[in-house]
């Protein structure tokens with residue numbers, strides 16, 4: 001497989017500058033072969049939000065990608081994503097992605113409209129996926145991620161972005177089915193095996209640091225990346241923001257399968273190298289220390305349970321919460337509900353049921369949910 005990752009500078013979202021940077025990167029990392037094809041572009045949305053919040057792939061980046069793909073002779077361009085709580089006829093209005101799609105002559109796809117079963121016989125965690133039918137309709141899928149931190153998976157980029165191909169709330173049960181970082185990562189890698197994405201273009205002009213992917217802060221990075229190899233791109237991008245790339249569960253699992261790469265040393269960088277671009281003060285999600293599988297196995301069950309209770313958990317700031325109920329709807333393990341009346345009305349979390357998937361934190365539109373460390377006393381006595 002082609003192992004080239006082209007990284008180039010792009011300091012602003014000025015349309016011609018972004019287009020020129022993308023074209024340079026795509027020319028340097030060959031493999032974007034879309035002539036005569038139906039192409040599905042998958043930006044990252046999370047929930048519909050304005051571009052300045054840096055939650056979604058920027059509309060100018062999407063515009064440049066559509067322009068480039070049109071010039072390379074694509075027959076038809078579909079664009080879509082499915083936020084965790086998608087409303088009917090979702091058009092990505094706030095993010096500007098719906099408007100750009102229309103203006104550029106591409107087609108916005110409602111991912112909830114029709115689904116298709118995509119088999120994955122070689123899957124480690126999942127043998128079949130129910131995805132938007134656009135995946136079957138398209139000859140090739142192109143991932144358009146934004147470089148961000150991710151509370152559960154530490155980092156989100158090209159491979160994790162494909163999770164949005166699973167329509168709307170059908171994503172939540174996946175967190176219940178695959179509650180650990182490792183099992184969830186295996187499912188994401190299976191998804192990439194099933195979909196076989198053709199190429200990725202990453203918006204790392206302004207990324208997100210801190211508690212991403214929905215509640216962090218915009219961070220200027222000033223780069224765009226292009227590659228036909230999604231794992232290679234993710235290894236490069238996570239290195240730039242300061243993670244040891246193999247500590248990212250999705251990348252570690254993907255590398256172990258030997259499909260995209262056998263070793264990170266196989267990656268070629270025709271333009272800039274990630275080791276020259278590291279951002280030392282990028283605010284990352286701290287990596288959880290793992291005792292290793294053998295230690296896990298040898299620990300008595302009550303100790304393992306107690307350790308799980310010490311895992312950082314979501315806590316709600318009532319002064320910010322608008323009681324919209326989005327978090328209660330996204331919670332796949334049914335650990336959240338709205339209780340009480342009048343001024344006492346509030347969202348409550350059952351921490352014995354909570355699996356620490358952090359979907360609620362990701363989806364809250366007003367950043368009312370923080371992921372906080374759990375004190376020894378709270379874990380011991382089960383206080384909330």
Ligand code: SF4
Nearest residue numbers: 321322324325327364
């Ligand atoms: S915590 Fe956030 S998502 Fe949950 S009800 Fe409050 S405002 Fe809505």
Ligand code: SF4
Nearest residue numbers: 331354355357358360
């Ligand atoms: S309360 Fe939040 S973190 Fe816990 S299971 Fe529900 S969505 Fe996940």
